[in-house]
Amino acid sequence: AQRVTQPEKLLSVFKGAPVELKCNYSYSGSPELFWYVQYSRQRLQLLLRHISRESIKGFTADLNKGETSFHLKKPFAQEEDSAMYYCALIPGGYNKLIFGAGTRLAVHP
Amino acid sequence: DTAVSQTPKYLVTQMGNDKSIKCEQNLGHDTMYWYKQDSKKFLKIMFSYNNKELIINETVPNRFSPKSPDKAHLNLHINSLELGDSAVYFCASSQEGRNYGYTFGSGTRLTVV
Numbered sequence: 481a482q483r484v485t486q487p488e489k490l491l492s493v494f495k496g497a498p499v500e501l502k503c504n505y506s507y508s509g510s511p512e513l514f515w516y517v518q519y520s521r522q523r524l525q526l527l528l529r530h531i532s533r534e535s536i537k538g539f540t541a542d543l544n545k546g547e548t549s550f551h552l553k554k555p556f557a558q559e560e561d562s563a564m565y566y567c568a569l570i571p572g573g574y575n576k577l578i579f580g581a582g583t584r585l586a587v588h589p
Numbered sequence: 590d591t592a593v594s595q596t597p598k599y600l601v602t603q604m605g606n607d608k609s610i611k612c613e614q615n616l617g618h619d620t621m622y623w624y625k626q627d628s629k630k631f632l633k634i635m636f637s638y639n640n641k642e643l644i645i646n647e648t649v650p651n652r653f654s655p656k657s658p659d660k661a662h663l664n665l666h667i668n669s670l671e672l673g674d675s676a677v678y679f680c681a682s683s684q685e686g687r688n689y690g691y692t693f694g695s696g697t698r699l700t701v702v
Binding site: 514516522523524525526529564566568575576577578579581582584 | 620634644681689691692693696
C-alpha cells in the first residue's frame with residue numbers, strides 16, 4: 481500500500497538554523513512527490529514538486545529512491561517559515577494525492 | 590479571481606441536521622476532490638470526480654454525498670450530521686495527466702454541536 485511517513489510532529493528551531501523536515505514514502509513504483517505548506521488557518525499551498533527540482537522560498541527537496549525519502553531542507557530558517565508542512569505522493573497512473581501526517585515547523589526568534 | 594473557492598468558510602450546526610458545502614474552480618481542471626482535515630491536522634481524501642464522474646470513494650459513510658453538476662463544480666452534501674463530522678473540509682482540483690499537484694480551496698470549518 482502507498483504510504484507517506486513524516487516521523488516528526490513538531491520541529492522547533494531558532495531563526496537562522498538549518499531545517500530538515502523528514503519524509504519517507506512506501507511505494508513500489510515511481511511516485512510523484514510534493515511538499516505542501518499550510519500557514520495558520522490558510523489553504524494548502526504547493527511548495528515543491530520533485531519533478532521540477534526547483535527551490536521555493538529557499539527550500540529544496542531531493543528524491544532519494546534508494547532510501548525512499550524526500551526530505552525538505554532549508555539552510556537558514558526564517559520566522560515566516562513557521563507552518564504545517566505536508567509531504568505527499570501521487571502513485572504512478574493513479575490520480576490520488578496521499579498525504580503524510582504533517583510536521584509543524586516552529587521557528588523562534 | 591480565486592482559483593478554487595468554497596462556501597461557506599465556517600459552518601456551525603446541530604447534530605442531526607443536513608448541510609451542504611459548495612466548491613467551484615475556474616482553472617479549467619477536469620478533476621476535483623474533497624479532503625477532510627481532522628483535529629490532528631491529518632488530511633485524508635474522501636472523493637474524487639473526473640469530468641463529473643465519481644472516481645474515488647474512500648469508504649466514506651453514505652451520509653456524505655458528493656454532487657458534480659459540471660466539471661467546474663463539486664458540492665458535498667452531508668445528512669444527519671454527527672459530532673465526529675467536525676473538521677475542516679478542503680476542496681481541490683487538478684488536471685489529469687499533469688504533475689503540477691493539486692490546487693486547494695481555503696477550506697470549510699464545520700463544527701457540529
